[in-house]
Amino acid sequence: MTEAELVQRLKDKDPAAWHQLVEQHQLLVYNVCKGFLHNAHDAEDLSQDIFIEVFNNAHKFRGDAKISTWLYRIAVNRSLNFMRNSNKRRFWKEIDVLFGVSAPQNTTAFVPSIETAPMETSEQRSLLDKAISQLPENQRIAFTLNKIEELPYAEVAEIMELSLSAIESLIHRARQNLRKKLKNYYK
Amino acid sequence: MIPSPQENELKRVKLKKHPMNCEHYELMIFDLPFSTRAADIDTALREHVSECSSCRLFLNRHLDEMQQIDESRRIQPNPFFYQALLSRMENNVATAKESAFSGKRILGLSPALISAAAAIAFGVWIGGRLTMDIPTNPVNTSESREGMLSAVAEDLHLIDISESALETYLMDNQNPEQP
Numbered sequence: 001m002t003e004a005e006l007v008q009r010l011k012d013k014d015p016a017a018w019h020q021l022v023e024q025h026q027l028l029v030y031n032v033c034k035g036f037l038h039n040a041h042d043a044e045d046l047s048q049d050i051f052i053e054v055f056n057n058a059h060k061f062r063g064d065a066k067i068s069t070w071l072y073r074i075a076v077n078r079s080l081n082f083m084r085n086s087n088k089r090r091f092w093k094e095i096d097v098l099f100g101v102s103a104p105q106n107t108t109a110f111v112p113s114i115e116t117a118p119m120e121t122s123e124q125r126s127l128l129d130k131a132i133s134q135l136p137e138n139q140r141i142a143f144t145l146n147k148i149e150e151l152p153y154a155e156v157a158e159i160m161e162l163s164l165s166a167i168e169s170l171i172h173r174a175r176q177n178l179r180k181k182l183k184n185y186y187k
Numbered sequence: 188m189i190p191s192p193q194e195n196e197l198k199r200v201k202l203k204k205h206p207m208n209c210e211h212y213e214l215m216i217f218d219l220p221f222s223t224r225a226a227d228i229d230t231a232l233r234e235h236v237s238e239c240s241s242c243r244l245f246l247n248r249h250l251d252e253m254q255q256i257d258e259s260r261r262i263q264p265n266p267f268f269y270q271a272l273l274s275r276m277e278n279n280v281a282t283a284k285e286s287a288f289s290g291k292r293i294l295g296l297s298p299a300l301i302s303a304a305a306a307i308a309f310g311v312w313i314g315g316r317l318t319m320d321i322p323t324n325p326v327n328t329s330e331s332r333e334g335m336l337s338a339v340a341e342d343l344h345l346i347d348i349s350e351s352a353l354e355t356y357l358m359d360n361q362n363p364e365q366p
Contacts, residue, residue: 051272148260150221178217
């Protein structure tokens with residue numbers, strides 16, 4: 001089945017096409033989510049949400065990009081939204097703690113739900129991983145897609161809806177920032 | 188103009204030996220894809236790190252960190268993912284039907300909405316407290332008049348508590364010095 005046929009059958013809500021899409025792209029979606037959220041349980045949940053969104057919005061796919069590009073775009077945006085919502089939830093939790101509604105918790109930044117996840121999902125994050133998380137949002141996305149997902153600049157540009165030169169600049173600045181952050185730890 | 192092999196070699200040696208170029212190589216290290224292993228490293232970088240211990244340490248640490256991230260990625264699809272996805276979709280449909288217009292859904296919209304509701308409730312409570320002391324029923328005048336008469340009669344040690352008896356007493360005991 002070609003990609004165009006797959007897209008058409010997805011728009012027709014064909015269960016077989018849907019199954020094929022999930023099987024072919026679940027790793028891609030999961031790994032992008034995991035790369036941003038650093039938690040297997042959250043990444044698994046979010047991946048399922050993303051496929052449900054794709055199923056419900058397949059008719060909106062214009063077909064002018066690859067399915068994988070579309071999925072990358074949704075996965076990146078949903079992961080960032082998840083992190084923002086987690087930070088909002090943390091803010092309201094801190095307000096509750098301030099007024100004595102709930103017990104205080106040790107939260108300093110976006111904290112994935114490690115405490116509720118199974119043992120194998122609560123990995124120790126590497127220094128590099130933490131340094132990447134601290135990059136400005138666009139640098140982080142561009143660097144992650146290019147260096148971890150190993151996508152070419154052109155595809156990163158398409159996913160982020162930016163020019164090629166903007167992507168080059170973002171990745172260059174990301175490398176400089178990472179070098180500054182990690183220089184003392186590496187030497 | 189294409190540089191000759193001798194010029195290239197000279198340039199490479201200069202780049203390799205100049206300490207200022209470590210920054211260039213460090214940036215080059217951050218340009219490596221995360222699946223890179225020691226064997227895949229570019230020749231120029233490999234030659235530089237073979238002579239520069241600082242960059243060698245930098246590269247080795249970075250390779251370790253990259254490997255750690257790369258190995259944390261899932262490489263095999265989850266065989267239960269599709270089934271879990273279908274169950275989730277069924278649950279979502281069932282939940283959506285159940286909680287279509289429930290109060291829980293409205294309350295779950297935003298903390299701001301809850302705060303607004305709490306502020307309104309607090310306002311109503313304060314308003315209620317402020318207006319609570321204002322008497323709403325008219326005073327029964329006949330009862331209060333009788334009560335007052337009996338109280339005055341008791342103070343003056345009068346047996347008869349009628350209005351006329353009180354008037355007589357007050358006239359009899361009027362102070363002549365007062366106007």
